[in-house]
Amino acid sequence: METVPLEVAPSRAPLKDFGAALRRQPLMAIGLGIIVVLVLIAIFAPLIAPHPSDAGNVTHPTETLLSPGGGHLLGTDQLGRDVLTRVLYGARTSLLIVVVVLAISAAIGVPLGIVAGATGGWVDDVIMRITDIFLAFPALLLALALATVLSPSAEHAALAIAVTWWPWYARLARGSALAIAQRGYVEAARALGVPKWKVLARHVLPNALPPTIVQLSLDAAGIMLTAAALSFLGLGAQDPTPEWGLMVNQGQGLLETNWWVAIVPGVAIIVAAVGFNLLGDGLRTLLDPKAGRRR
Amino acid sequence: MSAPLLTAASIDVRFGAVHAVRDVSFELPAGPFGLGLIGESGSGKSTIARALLGLTPLAGGAVAFEGKDIASLRRGDMKAFRRAAQLVMQDGTEALDPRMRVGASVAEGIAAHDLLPRGPRRTARVAQLLEEVGLLPEHADRYPHELSGGQRQRATIARALAVEPQVLILDEPTSALDVTVQARILDLIRRLRTERSLSYILISHNLAVVDQLCDTCLVLKDGAVVEAGPTAQVLDHPQHHYTQELRAAVPEIA
Amino acid sequence: MIAVRDLEVAFGDRVVARVPSLELAGGEIVGLAGESGSGKSQTALAVLGLSRSLGARVSGSITLDGEELLDASEARWRELRGRRIAMVMQSPRGSLNPTLRLGRFFLRTLALHGIEGADAEARMRAALADVSLTDDLLGRYPHQVSGGQAQRFAIALAVALRADVLLCDEPTSALDVTVQAQVVALLKRLREEHGTAMLFISHDLAVIGDLADRVVVMRDGAVVEAGATSEVLHTPGDAYTRALLDAVPVIGQRRIA
Numbered sequence: 001m002e003t004v005p006l007e008v009a010p011s012r013a014p015l016k017d018f019g020a021a022l023r024r025q026p027l028m029a030i031g032l033g034i035i036v037v038l039v040l041i042a043i044f045a046p047l048i049a050p051h052p053s054d055a056g057n058v059t060h061p062t063e064t065l066l067s068p069g070g071g072h073l074l075g076t077d078q079l080g081r082d083v084l085t086r087v088l089y090g091a092r093t094s095l096l097i098v099v100v101v102l103a104i105s106a107a108i109g110v111p112l113g114i115v116a117g118a119t120g121g122w123v124d125d126v127i128m129r130i131t132d133i134f135l136a137f138p139a140l141l142l143a144l145a146l147a148t149v150l151s152p153s154a155e156h157a158a159l160a161i162a163v164t165w166w167p168w169y170a171r172l173a174r175g176s177a178l179a180i181a182q183r184g185y186v187e188a189a190r191a192l193g194v195p196k197w198k199v200l201a202r203h204v205l206p207n208a209l210p211p212t213i214v215q216l217s218l219d220a221a222g223i224m225l226t227a228a229a230l231s232f233l234g235l236g237a238q239d240p241t242p243e244w245g246l247m248v249n250q251g252q253g254l255l256e257t258n259w260w261v262a263i264v265p266g267v268a269i270i271v272a273a274v275g276f277n278l279l280g281d282g283l284r285t286l287l288d289p290k291a292g293r294r295r
Numbered sequence: 296m297s298a299p300l301l302t303a304a305s306i307d308v309r310f311g312a313v314h315a316v317r318d319v320s321f322e323l324p325a326g327p328f329g330l331g332l333i334g335e336s337g338s339g340k341s342t343i344a345r346a347l348l349g350l351t352p353l354a355g356g357a358v359a360f361e362g363k364d365i366a367s368l369r370r371g372d373m374k375a376f377r378r379a380a381q382l383v384m385q386d387g388t389e390a391l392d393p394r395m396r397v398g399a400s401v402a403e404g405i406a407a408h409d410l411l412p413r414g415p416r417r418t419a420r421v422a423q424l425l426e427e428v429g430l431l432p433e434h435a436d437r438y439p440h441e442l443s444g445g446q447r448q449r450a451t452i453a454r455a456l457a458v459e460p461q462v463l464i465l466d467e468p469t470s471a472l473d474v475t476v477q478a479r480i481l482d483l484i485r486r487l488r489t490e491r492s493l494s495y496i497l498i499s500h501n502l503a504v505v506d507q508l509c510d511t512c513l514v515l516k517d518g519a520v521v522e523a524g525p526t527a528q529v530l531d532h533p534q535h536h537y538t539q540e541l542r543a544a545v546p547e548i549a
Numbered sequence: 550m551i552a553v554r555d556l557e558v559a560f561g562d563r564v565v566a567r568v569p570s571l572e573l574a575g576g577e578i579v580g581l582a583g584e585s586g587s588g589k590s591q592t593a594l595a596v597l598g599l600s601r602s603l604g605a606r607v608s609g610s611i612t613l614d615g616e617e618l619l620d621a622s623e624a625r626w627r628e629l630r631g632r633r634i635a636m637v638m639q640s641p642r643g644s645l646n647p648t649l650r651l652g653r654f655f656l657r658t659l660a661l662h663g664i665e666g667a668d669a670e671a672r673m674r675a676a677l678a679d680v681s682l683t684d685d686l687l688g689r690y691p692h693q694v695s696g697g698q699a700q701r702f703a704i705a706l707a708v709a710l711r712a713d714v715l716l717c718d719e720p721t722s723a724l725d726v727t728v729q730a731q732v733v734a735l736l737k738r739l740r741e742e743h744g745t746a747m748l749f750i751s752h753d754l755a756v757i758g759d760l761a762d763r764v765v766v767m768r769d770g771a772v773v774e775a776g777a778t779s780e781v782l783h784t785p786g787d788a789y790t791r792a793l794l795d796a797v798p799v800i801g802q803r804r805i806a
Contacts, residue, residue: 184385184388184390185389191382193377193378194404
């Protein structure tokens with residue numbers, strides 16, 4: 001029997017690859033760093049915030065609108081609550097909304113998209129028409145409707161956003177599924193007698209995930225901004241929930257005199273959005289073998 | 296002589312307005328036997344392969360396995376057919392899932408038909424199959440991109456053999472490979488033919504490859520059969536002008 | 550016409566092609582044979598001055614009628630590419646602009662090299678006739694013509710530009726064998742009628758045997774054998790060349806039944 005030499009050295013560790021990728025893309029490392037910090041803040045907010053009770057339903061009439069410094073590093077708002085504390089707790093609200101919206105969107109959109117793309121025919125048509133209908137809803141209008149029917153809150157805002165967001169994932173997943181359905185290994189699986197659902201789960205889904213993951217990261221920033229906008233309009237989180245957009249709303253009338261009330265949460269929004277975007281851009285370059293090879 | 300294993304009876308395949316396969320008929324006897332399908336692009340050869348395996352619907356005619364029309368097969372029999380007839384496609388078409396290790400790909404059929412439980416017995420069988428096609432057991436842990444084109448083609452063959460098929464359909468199995476690698480794959484197919492008494496259909500645009508591995512062959516043009524017969528006869532004494540044109544166009548080192 | 554000496558193309562510290570000497574005279578077809586990774590494509594790219602843009606280091610000497618090209622300016626290379634040294638690639642539509650109709654693309658390319666107006670039109674029609682393509686092709690887009698037609702179109706472009714040297718990198722590998730025969734016949738005719746010098750790269754020794762006067766066999770970036778085609782293919786000196794020749798399936802040999 002002829003011997004065929006092993007061509008490659010032992011399999012490379014994927015973790016080392018990621019490390020190398022981070023080194024090659026400092027911007028993505030920065031994005032990842034920001035998000036990691038954000039997550040840690042969200043988790044440990046009660047421990048690191050100087051005045052944890054200020055995140056709740058309290059007022060300190062004697063300490064209203066104190067400028068940054070002393071016991072309140074970033075000042076206090078109109079109700080005397082510590083801005084730094086509320087911004088730190090705000091990370092929880094924002095991240096929670098982002099995670100909930102992304103989870104719902106992906107959980108609904110991806111399976112629908114894959115089934116549509118891989119099955120074709122009338123199934124594809126029906127699913128795509130449903131997707132189109134939901135695409136037609138602007139998040140703001142839906143949030144307004146929900147706020148009118150139910151009560152405005154961070155949860156309802158998240159629901160409104162999720163309802164308008166999942167169609168994008170359906171479309172994305174469908175596109176991937178369409179392309180993957182043509183590949184040799186999918187045909188081979190069918191020829192081997194692998195049941196249809198298993199082909200979808202084992203071959204189509206894992207290969208359709210990378211673009212989805214990239215999209216998730218890029219969308220995080222958008223979702224956060226949308227939630228902030230909804231809160232800013234009064235349709236999302238309500239006082240005393242600490243939410244960055246709401247805080248900007250509450251401080252907008254005081255920009256000239258007590259700038260910190262609006263600016264600090266505003267900066268938080270920007271930093272988080274930038275972090276998600278950098279991470280998403282980096283992931284896209286990482287997961288797309290053809291793009292950015294030279295970087 | 297025993298009944299043919301696979302029969303194509305006047306099969307017709309259409310894609311919308313395109314008549315890809317027209318009234319094609321042939322029989323594949325039990326092994327060891329090789330049937331060649333010779334054709335250039337647009338000849339319908341790959342479509343015929345998919346139709347034979349029931350992967351593409353027929354617009355007319357029928358495909359029979361051991362005498363039974365595969366379109367009329369019920370669930371259980373259809374699954375048995377999927378074991379009996381396997382497809383080996385060319386490496387260039389991403390025949391192996393890039394996200395699965397080679398061993399897992401090779402074992403896919405074993406899993407689908409519950410031939411062996413997951414565990415040491417399955418792993419041993421995969422190692423055995425890899426060695427049979429000229430790879431090493433270590434290749435099971437590799438990903439497809441870590442293998443060369445020739446090695447991937449061997450893995451694809453191993454995957455097809457894993458379910459112990461009686462019929463193998465090879466669609467341009469060496470077209471994407473260097474000539475020395477091709478020669479070794481052809482040797483492998485020859486060896487498998489003898490050792491497993493395989494019956495196969497070899498699809499290729501390369502007349503010399505068909506000549507080396509097929510007892511009989513069919514020449515296809517625009518979806519229809521223009522000539523058929525024992526390979527030596529078709530290639531040495533072509534009757535149809537298209538076959539003659541094909542034969543004359545093949546450059547040879549004088 | 551083209552003389553290559555001690556050419557070395559490297560990426561980092563990996564040498565992908567090393568050619569001690571290669572010469573192309575007018576009206577001569579030299580075949581560059583080898584499998585993947587042999588360095589034959591890299592050699593062709595070096596002769597077109599494209600290696601550096603891919604990040605490779607090139608050393609040695611490449612002369613065209615005595616003019617040293619290795620360190621020539623990019624401007625000089627642009628003058629030469631297409632005009633004096635043309636390339637036909639494996640992917641038939643690879644060198645065509647998918648958004649332009651073929652006729653417009655042809656004339657634009659000629660204009661880039663200073664050939665315009667009535668002269669350009671005349672050359673285009675003559676070149677198309679040369680490659681047996683009809684005028685109605687001019688109104689089509691690249692995806693509307695077959696692979697063989699696209700390949701002949703690319704050759705026609707070289708003819709119209711009166712390129713003296715044609716580099717062909719696996720031009721027929723993606724084509725059906727009958728179409729391949731047509732393209733090979735066309736290349737032979739070009740050599741007869743226009744005296745074009747050609748470097749024909751292929752993994753197919755039989756095609757090279759049919760077409761080339763001399764052949765250079767490469768393996769893993771190095772030249773293993775070179776000489777007159779009939780000699781190398783019938784009495785190969787190198788073991789690798791012999792292995793290559795043995796591997797080529799021939800109709801009538803090793804029949805199974």
